[in-house]
Amino acid sequence: MPHPHGQLYAYSFLPLKIKEELDSCKEYYSKKGRCMICDMNREEKEFKERVIAENDSFIAYIPFFTDYPYGVFIVSKNHKGNFTEFTDIEKLHLAEILKGITGAFDKLFDRLFPYMMCIHQTPVNCNEYEDSKDYYHFHIEFYPPLRDKNRIKFYASSEMGAWAACNPLSVEETAKTLREAYER
Numbered sequence: 001m002p003h004p005h006g007q008l009y010a011y012s013f014l015p016l017k018i019k020e021e022l023d024s025c026k027e028y029y030s031k032k033g034r035c036m037i038c039d040m041n042r043e044e045k046e047f048k049e050r051v052i053a054e055n056d057s058f059i060a061y062i063p064f065f066t067d068y069p070y071g072v073f074i075v076s077k078n079h080k081g082n083f084t085e086f087t088d089i090e091k092l093h094l095a096e097i098l099k100g101i102t103g104a105f106d107k108l109f110d111r112l113f114p115y116m117m118c119i120h121q122t123p124v125n126c127n128e129y130e131d132s133k134d135y136y137h138f139h140i141e142f143y144p145p146l147r148d149k150n151r152i153k154f155y156a157s158s159e160m161g162a163w164a165a166c167n168p169l170s171v172e173e174t175a176k177t178l179r180e181a182y183e184r
Helices: 016-032 036-047 088-108 157-162 171-183
Strands: 051-054 058-061 073-076 116-120 139-143 146-148
Touching: 016 036, 036 051, 036 058, 036 073, 051 088, 051 171, 058 088, 073 088, 088 171
Parallel strands: none
Antiparallel strands: 051 058, 058 073, 073 139, 116 139
C-alpha cells in the first residue's frame, strides 16, 4: 500500500556528508569571508536556467553538481542556519515552495513521483561547529530516483564505491522540464 513515509534521525555523531558540507563551507568562508551557499543562491539567480521557483524567502534550483537529474535544492534566501531562526512568514513560504516542488514532481511525468528529502541545518551540541551559523546555511535536498516516467537513476558501483556520482542528464534540461511542471 503506497503511503508517505517520514523519518527523523538524530545522530550521536556528525554524518560524513554533513561534515564534508560544513568543512567546505567553513573553508570557503575563511578564504572569502562569505557564505558559500549564499553565493550559490546568487549565482543560480543570475544564471536562471537551473532555477525552478522562488518566493520572497526561498529559492528552488537544481544545482549543477547534483547526483540526480531532478535533485532540487530549496534554500533560504536569507542567511539562516536552521528552522528556529525562521519567522512565521518564512515558515509559510517554506511550506508553499515545498508544496509546489513536490506537486511539480507529480506533474512532471503525470504519476506519483517518489523522492527522498533531507533537511540540512546547523548542528546542535557540537563544539567543533559551534560557529557554523556564520558560514552554514539551511537548505533542503531532494534525491528523486526517477530520470524519466518509467526509468530509475540507479547508482553504479563506481558512484557508490567511490562517492563519484554521474548524473545521466543535463540539469539545465531537467530544470526546464521541472519548471514547466511547476507552472502547471
